[in-house]
Each structure stands twice: as structure tokens, then as C-alpha cells.
Amino acid sequence: MKLVSIAVKGRRTYGIRTDRGVVDLGRRFGSRLPDLKALLAAGALAQAQEFLDATPDYAEPELSFLPPVDQPAKIFCVGMNYAEKRAEFGETGSAPTLFIRFPDSQTGHGCPVLKPAASDEFDYEGELAVVIGTAGRRIPRDRALDHVAGYSCYMDGSVRDWQHGWYTAGKNWQQTGAFGPWIVTADEVPDPHALAIRTYLNGRTVQDDNTGNMIHRIPALIEYISTFSALSPGDVIITGSPGGVGKKRTPPLFLKEGDVVEVEIERIGRLSNRVVRDAIAA
Structure with missing residues (x-):
């Protein structure tokens, strides 16, 4: 699974990168898991994997890439x-x-x-x-x-x-x-x-x-x-x-x-x- 942090029209989110586009996990998990660091901290990789076959929300030309972990503590x-x-x-x-x-x-x-x-x-x-x-x-x-x-x-x-x-x-x-x-x-x-x-x-x-x-x-x-x-x-x-x-x-x-x-x-x-x-x- 490829996990990305992205910006789309000024909105920062994260998701799964597939050959068809990016599935927005930030929209699906909401404030409970607002970013990729929170997903990792919650041990929720298995939950994310459930969306591997979901219809992508964005094609790559629509987005810009952020560092995958945008604000690591260290x-x-x-x-x-x-x-x-x-x-x-x-x-x-x-x-x-x-x-x-x-x-x-x-x-x-x-x-x-x-x-x-x-x-x-x-x-x-x-x-x-x-x-x-x-x-x-x-x-x-x-x-x-x-x-x-x-x-x-x-x-x-x-x-x-x-x-x-x-x-x-x-x-x-x-x-x-x-x-x-x-x-x-x-x-x-x-x-x-x-x-x-x-x-x-x-x-x-x-x-x-x-x-x-x-x-x-x-x-x-x-x-x-x-x-x-x-x-x-x-x-x-x-x-x-x-x-x-x-x-x-x-x-x-x-x-x-x-x-x-x-x-x-x-x-x-x-x-x-x-x-x-x-x-x-x-």
C-alpha cells in the first residue's frame, strides 16, 4: 500500500495512491484520524487497507504532494x-x-x-x-x-x-x-x-x-x-x-x-x- 499526504485546492489531506488515482482517507476517517501521523499512531493501517479498492477521489494532476509525514516529531x-x-x-x-x-x-x-x-x-x-x-x-x-x-x-x-x-x-x-x-x-x-x-x-x-x-x-x-x-x-x-x-x-x-x-x-x-x-x- 502506498500512503500519501497531499493538498487539493488548498485542502490538506492524505490517502492511498493507486494506479487509478488517490483515495482520500482524510475525508473517510474525518477528525478521528486527521492526518497520516494520526493514522499510524492509532495503528489503523489495516483499516486504511479496506479502502484499497475504493473509487479514487483525485487524479494526480489535480493534487500536489506534501512530505508523506508532513510534521514528524523527529x-x-x-x-x-x-x-x-x-x-x-x-x-x-x-x-x-x-x-x-x-x-x-x-x-x-x-x-x-x-x-x-x-x-x-x-x-x-x-x-x-x-x-x-x-x-x-x-x-x-x-x-x-x-x-x-x-x-x-x-x-x-x-x-x-x-x-x-x-x-x-x-x-x-x-x-x-x-x-x-x-x-x-x-x-x-x-x-x-x-x-x-x-x-x-x-x-x-x-x-x-x-x-x-x-x-x-x-x-x-x-x-x-x-x-x-x-x-x-x-x-x-x-x-x-x-x-x-x-x-x-x-x-x-x-x-x-x-x-x-x-x-x-x-x-x-x-x-x-x-x-x-x-x-x-x-
Whole structure:
């Protein structure tokens, strides 16, 4: 099942994306389950599934995509989690490298990604996003995947010249992280570590790897993070980017106005965004 958050004529809602269109779950569940995060918190995926064969309410041209979880309480990002990426940056640490994104730094599929006016080093990073479905603390890794609602694509845009010794300042500019197009529920992804992951820039492949090459796998990441921070339904863990980022190319390959950046993950889908210069001057 593919779960989406959308806007239709200024109204925000969520639903099931099918080949025929989008079934509006927000209209069907009403105030009881007003958004996708509430659906996950209520453990209501089985109730949503009952509408898989319902007549769609919208065709995709009628709507715009929001980040699948529009306002997650927490967005944990994992850095240096693929062997090639670690080699590019000379990373040698053994513990997961973590940093935080804020919800207002996100945008949805098909929406503009903003290149900050203050930077000429805006970089692409394609990643697998894990969406938590069941709350937990100190979750053991052998039960960690039971807490996952599903998976999505993420373009974790990096403002490299603002990564001042750490990542936070380079990762939280408005609309620099694209998330979507939808969440594919975990039952449709039997092994999240057997997925081809690719990033395209203007149709050219710039990253090409497999999630099986993660250094710290998803169960280990959930165990590690939940040791110090409780995880809640709708929380997002972005699991790291493969090698091939623009900063480490010769010459460097940074995003510029008009570029189209896409992240495609096997079994999940293809996230696509155009780069637009932020109209607010530095």
C-alpha cells in the first residue's frame, strides 16, 4: 500500500495512491484520524487497507504532494553509512553518525527544492527513509523492524559550505530536503537491505548503489537511536547516502537553478524535484 499526504485546492489531506488515482482517507476517517501521523499512531493501517479498492477521489494532476509525514516529531539523519561514501570523506568512526533535520526543511514530490542564496555548494544526497509506525524505547534490533510502518525516498540536500564542523547548519535550510512521493508499507518491502538506490541529476546517474551496502543496518539504527530517544509513530530515520556526491567529484558537481534531481529506490518509487533559487536574499 502506498500512503500519501497531499493538498487539493488548498485542502490538506492524505490517502492511498493507486494506479487509478488517490483515495482520500482524510475525508473517510474525518477528525478521528486527521492526518497520516494520526493514522499510524492509532495503528489503523489495516483499516486504511479496506479502502484499497475504493473509487479514487483525485487524479494526480489535480493534487500536489506534501512530505508523506508532513510534521514528524523527529527526523534523524544518518551520515557516512555506505562504504563508498565513507571512503570519499575519509570517515573512520565506528558509531553511527547522526544529525537532525527539522520538519520545515522538507518539501514534497514535484515541489521546488530551494537552493539557498547564501551558498554555491548545494549538494544532492539520495537516501532511503524509514518511517516509524509503532512507538518504542530501547528497542532490541531483533524486533526493530516490527516498529517500521514503511519506507520512502529522500533527497537530503546538503549546503556544504554551511557544514561548519558538524552537519546541522548545512541540513536545515527551508525546502532543501525532499521526501516522498509516498510511503510504501513495510509488508511490500520484505528486505529493506536488498534495494537498488539511484540518484539522477538532469537524467544522468550520479549515485548508484544498493541498500545492502549500508554500514549500520536499519535494525541496528533503530536500536541505537531508541536507546537515547523514544521513537514515535511518524518519526523518520534517513539512513544515509551512497558515494558519488557532488562535493567529491572533480570538478565538484553542485545543484544549480533549473536542475532536476531524482531519487529512485527499487520497490518504492521515484522522487523528483526541480531546483529553484531561494527568492529571499542572503
